[in-house]
Amino acid sequence: MTSFDPLPYAIPAFVLLIMLEIAWARGSERRRIYEARDTAVSLALGVGSLIAGAAAALVTVPLLVSAHALSPLAFGWAWWAWALCFVADDLAYYWLHRTGHRVRWFWAAHVNHHSSQHYNLSTALRQTWTGFFALSFIFRLPLAFAGFEPGMILTCAAFNLIYQFWIHTEAIRRMPRWFEAVMNTPSHHRVHHATNGRYLDRNYAGTFIIWDKLFGTFEPEVDEVPIRYGIVSQLGSFNLIKAAFHEWAAIARDVWHAPWRHKLSYMWREPGWSHDASRETSEMIRQRAVTARIEDTPASKD
């Protein structure tokens, strides 16, 4: 299978840009952007995900090849196939990412990307170790069935991941309007990493923000609302193993203690769901935030 992995070539640029952001964040007002222990955890998760990804490729690549062999179509390596594949892969990524937030099984694999209370370029490298275990690769199989070359899919997926590196920063407030309208940007992605009620589970896009606008999950950043980063129940730990596996452990605990008829729901329902309504889902928190906003308006206080 022909394939090109651009990720190793991007790593020096990642390192250089993180160095520049660290230097930029030295100013007193920006000192809370970085935290050495948090950065260490994020980067260690990044290294671990490289290893996990290489191991998972032993299975995912043959699966993609098999899926492609079953396809009645074969687009080949034409330039337009590359462009089409990149857009199709970004759409697949949108649904993978959205499912990663809406189904607890997939959330367990993705949560470590969100568990930092900091938002900087090192957060971008805070990638999963358990994506393969969660079966996240199934979202890209339809692309191979559709006729795209497996090597092309993997290369496009890698470029998609590289694109998302630079949007994990507070150093850039807004890009030009035309760019903000079409592309995922630091502003859009800050919203995605926020735990503020109004921002929860919004802006799932990878490269093109148009998917969120199309599927009703877009939320613009409001400058007056300071963003709180992290997850709803903050991890509160710099333990690497905890960061990588805490949600899996929580699922195991919940499944163990749940009544039989609810056990599966603790894996397949949305994060925060509970059979006795003792917890809150992101929808509930959003609703509470919206209600609070309405009550805060001067008209409703009269």
Add this chain to the structure above:
Amino acid sequence: MGSLPVLVAVAVAVLVLVWLAKRFGFSGDVVPPGAAELEQLLDGLPGGFDCRQSVRCQNPSTVVAVDSLGRVAVVASHGAHHVAQLLGRQSSVTQDGEVFTIWHHGRCFRFDAGAEAARWSAILSCATGGDT
């Protein structure tokens, strides 16, 4: 490009970056949470948090608060930020006179309740499902 050299280079880069972050002093300059930040953190807890009383711990960046439902939350530093977490059955409390020590997720928070010790004893006992 071989996998091993890439991994080694990445590992070295990680060490350099972490050293740089430490060198520049990004090691958690803890600032005690202000009233607005405290309110935001507590409001973000599941079900919200209608704070009725709060007490600052001996470590001034830590606050213990109780809401109208009798739930108890600790707001503690986490690096340069703070986290709010609800006490539960996994938490434990010991009382020495008017001083309470809360153990939660491997961390300990100590505060002097003064004249309100009896009241805090009942609140914490209820919140952790045990005796103080």
